[in-house]
Structure formats: structure tokens, C-alpha cells
Amino acid sequence: MDKERRSTDRMSQNFDWGFLGLIILICMLGLMTLYSSSYMNQIEVFYKQMIFVGVGLAVAMLIALLDYRIFESLAWPFYGVVILLLIGVDLFGKTAAGSQRWLPLGPVHIQPSELGKFAIVLILARFYARDKAPPLEGYGLRDLWPVFVIVGAPVLLVFAQPDLGTALMISFVAFSIILYCRLRIKSLIAIVLTGLIAAPLAYNFVLKEYQKDRVRTFIDPQRDPLGEGYHSIQSMIAVGSGQFAGKGYLKGTQSKLEFLPKHHTDFIFSAFAEEWGFVGAVIMLGLYLLMTLMGIDIARKSKDRFGSILAAGAVSLLIWHVVVNVGMEIGVLPVVGVTLPFFSYGGSSLITNMLAVGLLLSVSFRRHIF
Secondary structure, eight states: OHHHHHHHHHHHHHSOHHHHHHHHHHHHHHHHHHHHHHTTTOHHHHHHHHHHHHHHHHHHHHHHHSOTTHHHHHHHHHHHHHHHHHHHHHHHOEEETTEEEEEEETTEEEOHHHHHHHHHHHHHHHHHHTOSSOOTTOBOHHHHHHHHHHHHHHHHHHHTTTOHHHHHHHHHHHHHHHHHTOBOHHHHHHHHHHHHHHHHHHHHHTSOHHHHHHHHHHHOGGGSTTTTTHHHHHHHHHHHHTTTTOSOTTOOSTTTTTOSTTTTTTTHHHHHHHHHHHHHHHHHHHHHHHHHHHHHHHHHHOSSHHHHHHHHHHHHHHHHHHHHHHHHHTTSSOOOOOOOTTTSOOHHHHHHHHHHHHHHHHHHHHTTTO
């Protein structure tokens, strides 16, 4: 009995309740915003999201209670399952809004591309952690060819759905992990130059016409204000109309009157900024910044290389979504269909984010044990 009590006391003292509390606070703000956006016409999405948040927090706690080191042995099997699921999407997936992204499994529809982000974090953490003596000057391009193969497989499968936003997210997360593990300056310059050369080629020969339209619309939203430019224009109008202090909770008009498209998912930041204004937006972004700094601190203080890389990958998964989502809603990035963590409606994306939270909590907790 005493041993069990001591174990409980140790967990209570060492568990990162502050980080978990921050995530719960962001989730509550997300639910408030979703309710405001949906109570007049689509209240069911709010109730579904409440369930998703509850399940997601349970998943995060379950992962947190597990020793994160078990994921080192599970990384390859999980990666393999995700690749098979992505192939299954291409063969048997459900098509919606012109994209084939969902795989029906009985009454449940899952989006394997979301799990692809988590799989990349696990597999790259394992790949780099196995290198017990990393080069002091950093990794070169010759060292990275296995990483390009590992990352390229899910990126190409996701891009084929087509889902440019998620393919970019997987690439950004992978690149963040590579930088965290140290990359030679010459190699970094070579990658950047290759990207600059490849960008116009990809635009002309790889992107589909609607994706090209998004790029053209990003450069000039007014070229098609009632078509491709409509989302971006209405999003910026919603953000701007909030001014300094916002219109007030439940008083946003852009989302209530359906001017703002996808205000439950891709453009939920605009709905929030309209009601809470510049002040609210700064507070929200401040919470995400605090989440990032706490995540980096967890990675820095990890007692082993695998845990450190795992935590760095998990926090990069979360923060890249914030950067791209907010950027596209205020008009500084093209619209690529990326959700805002813990705010946007959707079970698959929320569960993936909570998996990342669980990894961070597990690494944080176990730095006090060994």
C-alpha cells in the first residue's frame, strides 16, 4: 500500500501538469469558438468536437503514462501500417470535395494522412537516435538519402490524394527534425537552392490547376474575388473587422451569416479574431508560443537522445500547423487547407495533435526518473 502511495505521489509531483493545463485551456478556447461559429446552424459539430476533445485527452494521458522508449521499437511497424493505410486510401478511399483522403472502416472514417505526420516523428527519432556518435559538424547530404526515402514515400502518397497541405506539413516536420539533429551549412544551402529551382518546375508540371489557382490567388486575391479568391478575402475581412477589441463573443457576423467559408475548420482563427479582435488574437498566439517554448524545454532537458528528438518532432508538428494556418488566414501564405491545432473541428487531426501532446508529456515525466 505504501509503495503504491509513493508511486502515486511521485507521478503527481513529476507530471507536467502545467503543460497539460495549457493544452486544456487552448482546447476550451477552441470549443468556445466552435460553439459561437456553429450554434445557429451546425451545432452538431460542437457536440462532436466535445467528444473528440474528451477522447483526445484520454489518448494523450494514455501515451503520457507509457514509457516513450517503447515507441523506438514500434516506429517501423507503425510507419508500415500508415503506408498501407495511405495505399488503401488511393484504392478504396472515400472522395469528398474533390479529394480522396478518407478511409472507411465500418462506421468510422479515418484520415491516414494525419497519422503520417505522427509516423514521421517516430521513425526519424528512431533513425537519428540509433546514431550514437553523430558528426560534430552536422549531417551531410550523403547521410540524408535514407531520410529522403523514408519521408518521400508518405509525402508522395498524400500528395496523390491530392492533399498538398498535409504533404507540406509532413515535409516541414521532417525538415525541422533534420535541423534539430544538425545539418551542415553547405547541405542546408544545397537543399534551399534545390527547393528554389524545383519550385517553378513543380508549379508548371506537378501542381493541379486548382492548386495553381491558389498560388495565383495568393499573389493577387482580387483576380477572382468570387471564386478562388473568395476564401482569402473573406478571411481577411473577418480578421480586420475585429479591430482592436473585437465585436464580442457570439457577435461575429462573417461566420454567422456564412460569408466566411469553412469557419469550423480551416478558417476558425478568422472567426476567433473577429469576435476577440487584436487583443484576443495576441493572447491566443501567446498561448501557442508558450506551448512551443515549453515543448522545446522538454526536448532540451530529455535524458536521452531518442526522447529529445521525439519531443522536438512532436512540438514541430504542432507549431507548423499554427504558423501555416494563421498565415493563410491573414493572407501572408497561400490557402492550403491546414487546420489550427485544438481549435479546428475534426477528429483525425485532433487525435494526431493529442498523440504529440502525449509524447511530450511522457518525455517530460520520465526525465525525472532516469
